[in-house]
Structure formats: structure tokens, C-alpha cells
Amino acid sequence: MIKTDICLEEMTQREIIQYLDETVKPDKGVIPAYIMGDPVIYDLEHKKVFLKTWLFLGHESEIPNNGDFITRDLAGHSVIISRGDDGVIRGFYNMCTHRGMKLCRADKGNKGRFTCPYHGFTFKNNGELIGVPMQKDIYGGNLDYKSMGLHQVTIDMYKGLIFGTWNDNPEPLSEFLGDFKWYIDLAVGRTHMEVVGPPQRFVIHSQWKIGADNFVSDSYHTMVTHGSIAKLGMVPNAAYSKKGYQVSAKNGHGCNIGMPNPVFAFPEELIPEYKENLSDKQFEVLSNLKNLIGTIFPNLSFLVSHTEVKGEAISNTTIRLWRPIAVNKMEVITWFLVEKNAPEDWKRRSREAFILTFSPSGIFEQDDTEVFTDITDAASGPIPLSKNFKYNYTMGRHRVPVKDFAGPGTVYNDKFSEANSRNFYRYWLDLMKA
Amino acid sequence: MNIEKVLAKYTFEQWLYDEAKLLDEIEFDEWFNLMHPDLRYEMPVRVNKEGMERPDYSEDMFAFQDDINTLKIRVDRLKTEFAWAEMPPSRTRRFVSNVRIVELEEAERAVVDSYLLIYRSRSTDIHHDLISGERRDEFKFFNGEWKLSKRFFLVDQTTLNTRNLAIFV
Numbered sequence: 001m002i003k004t005d006i007c008l009e010e011m012t013q014r015e016i017i018q019y020l021d022e023t024v025k026p027d028k029g030v031i032p033a034y035i036m037g038d039p040v041i042y043d044l045e046h047k048k049v050f051l052k053t054w055l056f057l058g059h060e061s062e063i064p065n066n067g068d069f070i071t072r073d074l075a076g077h078s079v080i081i082s083r084g085d086d087g088v089i090r091g092f093y094n095m096c097t098h099r100g101m102k103l104c105r106a107d108k109g110n111k112g113r114f115t116c117p118y119h120g121f122t123f124k125n126n127g128e129l130i131g132v133p134m135q136k137d138i139y140g141g142n143l144d145y146k147s148m149g150l151h152q153v154t155i156d157m158y159k160g161l162i163f164g165t166w167n168d169n170p171e172p173l174s175e176f177l178g179d180f181k182w183y184i185d186l187a188v189g190r191t192h193m194e195v196v197g198p199p200q201r202f203v204i205h206s207q208w209k210i211g212a213d214n215f216v217s218d219s220y221h222t223m224v225t226h227g228s229i230a231k232l233g234m235v236p237n238a239a240y241s242k243k244g245y246q247v248s249a250k251n252g253h254g255c256n257i258g259m260p261n262p263v264f265a266f267p268e269e270l271i272p273e274y275k276e277n278l279s280d281k282q283f284e285v286l287s288n289l290k291n292l293i294g295t296i297f298p299n300l301s302f303l304v305s306h307t308e309v310k311g312e313a314i315s316n317t318t319i320r321l322w323r324p325i326a327v328n329k330m331e332v333i334t335w336f337l338v339e340k341n342a343p344e345d346w347k348r349r350s351r352e353a354f355i356l357t358f359s360p361s362g363i364f365e366q367d368d369t370e371v372f373t374d375i376t377d378a379a380s381g382p383i384p385l386s387k388n389f390k391y392n393y394t395m396g397r398h399r400v401p402v403k404d405f406a407g408p409g410t411v412y413n414d415k416f417s418e419a420n421s422r423n424f425y426r427y428w429l430d431l432m433k434a
Numbered sequence: 435m436n437i438e439k440v441l442a443k444y445t446f447e448q449w450l451y452d453e454a455k456l457l458d459e460i461e462f463d464e465w466f467n468l469m470h471p472d473l474r475y476e477m478p479v480r481v482n483k484e485g486m487e488r489p490d491y492s493e494d495m496f497a498f499q500d501d502i503n504t505l506k507i508r509v510d511r512l513k514t515e516f517a518w519a520e521m522p523p524s525r526t527r528r529f530v531s532n533v534r535i536v537e538l539e540e541a542e543r544a545v546v547d548s549y550l551l552i553y554r555s556r557s558t559d560i561h562h563d564l565i566s567g568e569r570r571d572e573f574k575f576f577n578g579e580w581k582l583s584k585r586f587f588l589v590d591q592t593t594l595n596t597r598n599l600a601i602f603v
């Protein structure tokens with residue numbers, strides 16, 4: 001029996017977890033609204049999910065040269081990702097080890113060393129402390145440089161994607177991604193891909209999970225939310241997003257593969273490169289790909305979208321982070337990627353298609369953000385919790401996975417399903433309970 | 435300042451005020467008619483640079499990078515019954531100021547700078563969004579009228595504090 005006078009703030013952590021376990025039923029397709037709007041859940045999630053798992057920081061191509069660096073957020077903490085003079089990429093907590101000043105305030109740059117604006121301690125871009133003004137005189141030559149290097153942050157990479165974690169004992173990144181790498185390859189590892197320009201950033205009054213969840217499973221909304229796009233003839237028809245496969249992988253990852261596609265969505269000149277970087281089966285899927293939308297748990301989504309712009313079909317590839325700022329607020333950060341060796345004109349058209357469809361001004365993007373903010377609004381406050389309002393995530397529960405698909409994971413041969421969301425919340429719940 | 439300059443300043447101030455009025459009143463077709471077929475409509479991504487390094491915006495990435503055809507797609511979309519982002523439309527108020535004529539060739543072309551502040555309110559939400567920035571506009575004289583042939587909007591935020599750019603800048 002579920003209590004109606006429930007207040008999470010008055011519960012112990014153990015009781016909150018117990019309550020989550022009683023009310024969040026991913027396998028049954030029952031997701032309560034309060035997990036989107038309750039600040040107590042948000043705080044617990046920060047501890048149990050964001051401080052434990054791998055989180056996306058940036059792409060290798062953003063720091064191609066020795067001395068390049070970017071500053072990024074890792075679960076609410078600023079970190080510097082720098083490529084040392086030895087070419088090695090390292091992560092550092094963005095804080096001077098003397099008295100805690102933020103060492104670096106630019107988004108990006110190139111520096112062999114970082115000098116603190118407070119008292120002028122200087123650190124090499126491999127983290128070593130190498131200079132202290134007047135140190136002989138004021139420390140009597142006794143300052144222990146060795147113990148005062150920058151605090152290292154654990155990072156690892158897959159196909160150019162740089163992830164970091166605060167977990168002292170993380171599952172290796174490669175294992176965390178598991179079989180899902182097969183699909184990540186299609187999105188960002190099909191050949192040499194590079195990020196163009198800085199990521200686009202905007203803040204919306206939305207709970208972060210709504211974005212991650214939308215990209216992991218929700219092909220169904222395309223018919224209505226993005227109905228304007230079909231009206232304009234940029235995609236075939238309102239139900240085009242149904243055709244294809246939905247794939248659930250371990251650790252909450254999942255994607256939707258829009259297939260088939262009568263035309264090749266990528267530059268044909270690069271077919272030899274794709275064949276070299278992908279297995280035969282992966283290449284076969286790529287050849288038929290209409291779109292690819294997925295989420296790497298918890299909050300990194302990727303998207304390959306193929307649309308018609310000015311009478312010509314063109315695809316664009318993006319990755320986006322749903323970075324939580326508060327229970328009802330997130331920063332959306334979107335990177336545009338393109339094949340490094342694509343013809344210049346193809347690159348230009350692909351970027352144009354991205355800006356028109358999925359940038360902050362994008363005509364797909366803008367309708368999504370409208371929905372996200374209103375779901376968040378309705379999930380906020382005490383009522384969704386006390387009245388136990390729930391969402392229905394049962395779509396596709398009757399479907400049986402197919403066995404003959406080329407790629408790994410649990411595969412359904414229809415994109416209109418909430419199987420991936422059930423998988424996402426199952427893993428989320430596991431982490432919350434751990 | 436000579437009389438031609440004063441008149442030109444007046445002409446372009448009025449042009450920009452009229453444009454603001456059309457956008458605030460959601461007269462997109464009339465607004466679109468102010469555009470020259472050669473239009474380049476751009477809003478680069480602003481970035482935090484180290485120290486005084488300039489430009490402090492990207493030359494490779496944009497929030498808007500439209501020509502007349504893609505702008506037409508945006509306007510047409512807003513007229514379908516599925517353009518949720520602006521349904522019902524935001525209440526916007528565009529404040530245009532600090533208008534400066536940078537270049538002028540009488541009845542030929544002109545380059546005009548101005549500041550823009552957009553107030554945006556949606557639905558019953560008591561939060562409002564403010565979008566601030568500087569425009570550099572280029573005009574061509576076309577069939578007896580000044581038409582906008584290039585807009586470069588430099589926004590004052592590196593992270594935009596608005597849910598989307600379903601509105602024009």
C-alpha cells in the first residue's frame with residue numbers, strides 16, 4: 001500500500017531507496033513522475049549516478065595539438081582536459097593546489113603551462129608544479145613541489161570520445177560501454193570524425209532525464225512533435241520514424257536505427273574508409289541507415305539525421321550532453337561532427353543541415369525543448385509524489401526480440417517502443433539502490 | 435554630420451524599428467519581404483577566450499547560418515499547425531538602439547550597426563528570457579527599397595539563456 005502523505009525530505013537515505021524500489025517499476029513500464037521533479041531524488045542521483053559513472057567531457061579533435069586544452073564540467077566540477085607536450089591527454093581538477101583559485105577560465109586554448117591568477121604558482125600541462133614566485137625566500141626552499149601537482153581526474157577514451165569519472169574504482173570504460181560500442185562506432189567511429197567549431201550551449205528549464213530518455217527510445221513523438229518537418233517535405237511522411245530497429249544494451253544504453261534508406265546517407269567517396277573502420281555487418285547497416293538516435297547512459301546522446309534540405313538529401317552527426325544544473329534545469333551542449341576527409345562542400349552542407357535542424361535554432365530541436373520544459377513543470381512540486389502520479393512506459397512490451405539482426409544487444413524490429421526507456425530506468429534504479 | 439548622414443540614420447532607424455514591430459507582432463511574411471535574395475543571416479557561437487584574444491566568437495559554428503531558402507523554410511514551418519515551439523507564440527519585445535551608419539553608398543548599399551535587446555515571455559511562465567547582442571547589417575537598394583542582404587548577430591552569452599531560438603534575432 002502506498003502512503004499518500006509521503007515526504008522524501010523527512011526520510012533517511014535508506015528509506016528513500018526503499019521507496020524508489022517500491023514505486024519505480026521499469027519492467028512493468030511504471031515510472032513515477034516524482035523522479036523527474038523531486039529535489040531529494042535529484043541530490044541522491046548526483047551522488048549515486050553522476051559521481052559514480054563515466055561522463056562525457058569532450059572529443060579528442062577539440063584538442064588536436066600538444067598544449068591544447070579545454071575546460072569542461074564533470075558532475076558539477078570544473079576540470080581541465082589538456083594534451084601535454086608529450087601528446088598525452090590528461091584531466092585535472094581546475095583548482096590551484098596552493099589556496100584553491102580556479103586555474104583556468106577560458107573554454108579552450110593552447111598553453112604549455114598554467115599560471116594561477118592569485119599568487120602566480122605555475123603548473124606544466126602535465127600537472128606538475130614548476131614555479132612559485134620567490135619560493136627560496138618565502139618558503140626557505142622547503143616547499144615540496146612533488147606533492148603539489150594538480151589533482152588528476154580519471155579519464156578514458158573511446159573512438160575520440162573523452163569520458164571522465166570521479167569513481168575511484170570505475171568499471172573500465174570499454175566494459176561500461178560493452179556491446180553498445182558496435183552502435184557508437186556507426187555514429188562517431190565510422191571513420192575519422194572531427195568536431196567543427198565550439199559546442200553550442202543553451203539552458204532550458206527541463207529535468208535532464210527527459211532529454212536522455214527522449215533520445216534513448218522515443219521515436220514515437222516524431223510524428224506529432226516534429227509534424228511540421230514532414231509537412232515541409234524534409235522527411236518522407238509522419239510515420240517514417242517507425243521503420244527500423246530499437247536496440248537495448250547493457251548499463252542502460254540504447255539506440256534507434258532508422259532503416260532502410262534507398263540512398264547512401266554519407267559521402268560516397270569515403271566508402272573505402274568506412275569499410276576499413278567498420279566490420280562487414282556494421283557497414284551493411286551503415287549503407288541502409290536513415291537515422292541513428294541513442295543515449296549512452298546517463299546523459300550523452302548521439303544522432304545521425306538524414307534530411308532533405310533545398311532539394312538535396314544530406315546527413316548530419318551530432319552528440320549532445322544533457323548537463324544537469326538543478327532538478328528542473330539543464331544545459332544542453334551540442335557538438336557537430338563531420339567526416340574529416342569528406343569533400344568541403346559536403347561538410348558545409350552537413351553543417352548547414354545541422355544548424356537548420358538540431359542547433360538551438362533547429363527546427364527539430366525547438367519543438368522538443370518546448371515539450372521538455374512542460375513535462376518538467378508538471379512533475380514539480382509535492383503533488384506528483386503525494387498523489388503517486390505515474391507515467392506509462394509499456395509501449396512494445398508485447399514484442400519479442402529478433403534474433404537475426406546484424407548487431408548485438410536486445411533488438412526489436414520496430415522503433416515505436418519504450419523498451420529502451422525501461423532498460424534505461426532499470427539501470428538507473430540499480431545505481432540508485434547500490 | 436551632414437544632412438545626408440542624418441537622413442540616412444533616420445531611414446535605417448525607422449527600417450529597424452519597423453522590422454522589430456513586424457517580428458514582435460508575428461507578421462513573418464511581411465518580415466520575410468524585407469529580405470534581399472542574396473541574404474546571409476548569421477549568428478556565430480560566442481566563446482570565452484583567454485585574456486584579450488579576439489575574435490571571441492567562432493568562425494566555424496553558428497546558431498543561425500541561413501540563406502534566403504533556409505530562412506523561408508523557417509518561416510513556412512512557423513505557419514504549419516505543428517510548430518509547437520511557438521504555439522502559442524512567445525510575447526517578444528525587441529529594443530533596437532545605438533544605430534550607427536558604418537558605410538553608405540546612396541541608393542546602392544549600406545552597412546549599419548545596432549544593439550538589440552529581446553525580451554521574451556512564454557505562456558504563464560513568470561521567468562523571462564533576455565537576449566542581448568549587436569547586429570551588423572548590410573543593405574542593398576532593390577526595386578526602390580532597402581533590403582537586408584546580410585545580418586551578423588553577435589550575442590552576449592556563451593550559453594544562451596533561452597529554451598530555443600524559435601524566434602528571430
Ligand code: FES
Nearest residue numbers: 096098099116119
Ligand atoms: S591560489 Fe593559486 S597561487 Fe595561490
Ligand SMILES: [Fe+2]
Nearest residue numbers: 225226364368
Ligand atoms: Fe525530438
